[in-house]
Amino acid sequence: MVFNRPIDRFLAENDLTFIDFHTDPLTTRSYRNMFLNDAAMTNLGNWHRFKTEYPASFAGMYQFWAQKIR
Numbered sequence: 001m002v003f004n005r006p007i008d009r010f011l012a013e014n015d016l017t018f019i020d021f022h023t024d025p026l027t028t029r030s031y032r033n034m035f036l037n038d039a040a041m042t043n044l045g046n047w048h049r050f051k052t053e054y055p056a057s058f059a060g061m062y063q064f065w066a067q068k069i070r
Contacts, residue, residue, distance in 0.1 A: 005048050011066060018042055019065035027057045 011018055020041065023031070028041070033044045034053075051058055 005044060007062065007064070008044055014066075015069045016066040017019075017069055018044055019067055021047065021056070022063040022065070030054065030057070 007018070010016075031038075031047070031050050032042060034050060035041075035043065038046050
Protein backbone atom coordinates (compact mmCIF):
# COMPACT_ATOMS: atom_id res chain seq x y z
CA MET A 1 0.00 0.00 0.00
CA VAL A 2 1.35 3.42 -0.97
CA PHE A 3 0.70 6.40 1.29
CA ASN A 4 1.23 9.74 -0.36
CA ARG A 5 -0.54 11.77 2.31
CA PRO A 6 0.94 12.35 5.79
CA ILE A 7 -2.29 11.59 7.69
CA ASP A 8 -2.67 8.25 5.89
CA ARG A 9 0.90 7.38 6.80
CA PHE A 10 0.51 8.47 10.44
CA LEU A 11 -2.68 6.42 10.87
CA ALA A 12 -1.17 3.31 9.30
CA GLU A 13 2.08 3.53 11.29
CA ASN A 14 0.12 3.82 14.55
CA ASP A 15 -2.61 1.24 13.83
CA LEU A 16 -5.29 3.94 13.88
CA THR A 17 -8.42 4.38 11.82
CA PHE A 18 -9.69 7.80 10.78
CA ILE A 19 -12.97 8.87 12.41
CA ASP A 20 -13.57 12.53 11.57
CA PHE A 21 -12.10 15.97 10.95
CA HIS A 22 -13.18 18.81 13.22
CA THR A 23 -14.32 21.41 10.69
CA ASP A 24 -16.35 24.57 10.67
CA PRO A 25 -19.93 24.45 9.30
CA LEU A 26 -18.99 26.08 5.97
CA THR A 27 -16.24 23.53 5.31
CA THR A 28 -18.56 20.67 6.27
CA ARG A 29 -21.29 21.93 3.94
CA SER A 30 -18.83 22.49 1.07
CA TYR A 31 -17.35 19.00 1.49
CA ARG A 32 -20.80 17.37 1.57
CA ASN A 33 -21.80 19.22 -1.60
CA MET A 34 -18.62 18.15 -3.36
CA PHE A 35 -18.70 14.48 -2.24
CA LEU A 36 -22.30 13.34 -2.06
CA ASN A 37 -21.18 9.69 -1.92
CA ASP A 38 -19.23 10.16 1.35
CA ALA A 39 -21.99 10.68 3.92
CA ALA A 40 -19.65 9.73 6.79
CA MET A 41 -17.05 12.23 5.52
CA THR A 42 -14.23 9.76 6.21
CA ASN A 43 -12.62 9.30 2.80
CA LEU A 44 -9.14 10.79 3.17
CA GLY A 45 -8.63 10.74 -0.60
CA ASN A 46 -11.67 12.99 -0.93
CA TRP A 47 -10.38 15.26 1.82
CA HIS A 48 -7.06 15.54 0.01
CA ARG A 49 -8.88 16.57 -3.19
CA PHE A 50 -11.02 19.01 -1.20
CA LYS A 51 -7.96 20.59 0.45
CA THR A 52 -6.26 20.91 -2.93
CA GLU A 53 -9.27 22.72 -4.36
CA TYR A 54 -9.96 24.79 -1.21
CA PRO A 55 -6.55 25.30 0.44
CA ALA A 56 -7.84 27.88 2.94
CA SER A 57 -10.19 25.29 4.48
CA PHE A 58 -7.32 24.02 6.62
CA ALA A 59 -5.40 27.26 7.05
CA GLY A 60 -4.49 26.33 10.62
CA MET A 61 -3.76 22.97 12.11
CA TYR A 62 -5.55 19.73 11.28
CA GLN A 63 -7.79 18.51 14.08
CA PHE A 64 -9.13 15.02 13.65
CA TRP A 65 -10.38 12.02 15.57
CA ALA A 66 -8.82 8.60 15.22
CA GLN A 67 -9.38 5.25 16.89
CA LYS A 68 -6.99 2.43 17.71
CA ILE A 69 -7.47 -0.62 15.51
CA ARG A 70 -8.13 -3.70 17.62
